[in-house]
Amino acid sequence: MTGPNASARRRGGGGFLRWVELAEADADLSGYPFTLPVVEGLRAAGRLELDPAVTFLVGDNGTGKSTLIEAVAVASGFNPEGGSANFRFSTRATESPLGGYLRLVRGVGKPRTGFFLRAESFYNVATEIDRLGVGNSYGGRSLHERSHGESFLDLATHRFGSRGLYLLDEPEAALSVHGCLAMLTRIRDLAETGSQFVVATHSPILLAVPHARILQIDVTGTISEVSYDEAQPVVLTRSFLADPQRYLHYLFGDDR
Numbered sequence: 001m002t003g004p005n006a007s008a009r010r011r012g013g014g015g016f017l018r019w020v021e022l023a024e025a026d027a028d029l030s031g032y033p034f035t036l037p038v039v040e041g042l043r044a045a046g047r048l049e050l051d052p053a054v055t056f057l058v059g060d061n062g063t064g065k066s067t068l069i070e071a072v073a074v075a076s077g078f079n080p081e082g083g084s085a086n087f088r089f090s091t092r093a094t095e096s097p098l099g100g101y102l103r104l105v106r107g108v109g110k111p112r113t114g115f116f117l118r119a120e121s122f123y124n125v126a127t128e129i130d131r132l133g134v135g136n137s138y139g140g141r142s143l144h145e146r147s148h149g150e151s152f153l154d155l156a157t158h159r160f161g162s163r164g165l166y167l168l169d170e171p172e173a174a175l176s177v178h179g180c181l182a183m184l185t186r187i188r189d190l191a192e193t194g195s196q197f198v199v200a201t202h203s204p205i206l207l208a209v210p211h212a213r214i215l216q217i218d219v220t221g222t223i224s225e226v227s228y229d230e231a232q233p234v235v236l237t238r239s240f241l242a243d244p245q246r247y248l249h250y251l252f253g254d255d256r
């Protein structure tokens with residue numbers, strides 16, 4: 001193993017959430033989300049052990065990362081549409097009921113602060129921040145007056161702090177490569193000052209946060225811990241960049 005996770009994992013972070021497991025329930029668990037392979041994968045795994053500092057969830061589109069991270073957020077007391085723990089706005093109730101069936105096993109410490117970032121509904125979070133008049137905690141300017149990527153970086157720079165619990169769903173969605181490097185640095189710095197992150201991502205850059213635990217969900221729902229070098233976004237991006245023409249030839253056939 002030669003990637004950034006190669007050295008012994010350093011203890012750090014907040015360790016606020018130790019693991020996640022499915023609670024035994026008598027309720028009818030048919031239909032979405034209970035039929036998703038990842039829910040069966042979670043049941044088969046028994047528990048999802050979270051790193052005290054940084055855990056990444058990776059897997060192809062539709063493998064259930066957002067469903068899982070939203071359920072962890074709801075079970076942790078966050079608004080399903082995102083934001084701080086005290087945000088209670090709702091524009092459209094689309095959350096799955098999985099959060100009600102998760103058992104979170106917590107560590108001894110309590111987070112001082114926290115945030116649930118979902119890229120897809122961040123616009124509504126920015127509106128709520130303006131409505132509450134709490135923009136000073138986010139860099140002092142309305143996030144609606146910042147670019148998509150700038151608003152994510154404002155959030156991480158000004159609102160995130162030490163000893164926080166941060167659940168992030170694709171924080172790279174708005175970010176350039178430079179932006180991803182800035183986010184990586186911020187996650188590393190906050191982890192070293194007692195914060196805990198659980199991050200769903202497709203970004204091979206973010207995955208390079210040192211000592212992070214990477215949990216990979218495959219199409220059958222199986223959840224495995226993998227090294228940086230084994231993580232699918234890293235493997236596929238490396239392979240593509242090593243020879244883009246080979247991929248284009250395969251994708252387009254001979255009629256280019």
Ligand SMILES: Nc1ncnc2c1ncn2[C@@H]1O[C@H](COP(=O)(O)OP(=O)(O)OP(=O)(O)O)[C@@H](O)[C@H]1O
Nearest residue numbers: 032036059060061062063064065066067068094200
């Ligand atoms: N409200 C819903 N009702 C039924 N199925 C849903 C619902 N929301 C999501 N799904 C399905 O659940 C599966 C997992 O979706 P999810 O959004 O968790 O995937 P993901 O791993 O986050 O994917 P991506 O990488 O594209 O963000 C998908 O097949 C999706 O179509």
Ligand SMILES: [Mg+2]
Nearest residue numbers: 065066067169
């Ligand atoms: Mg998703």
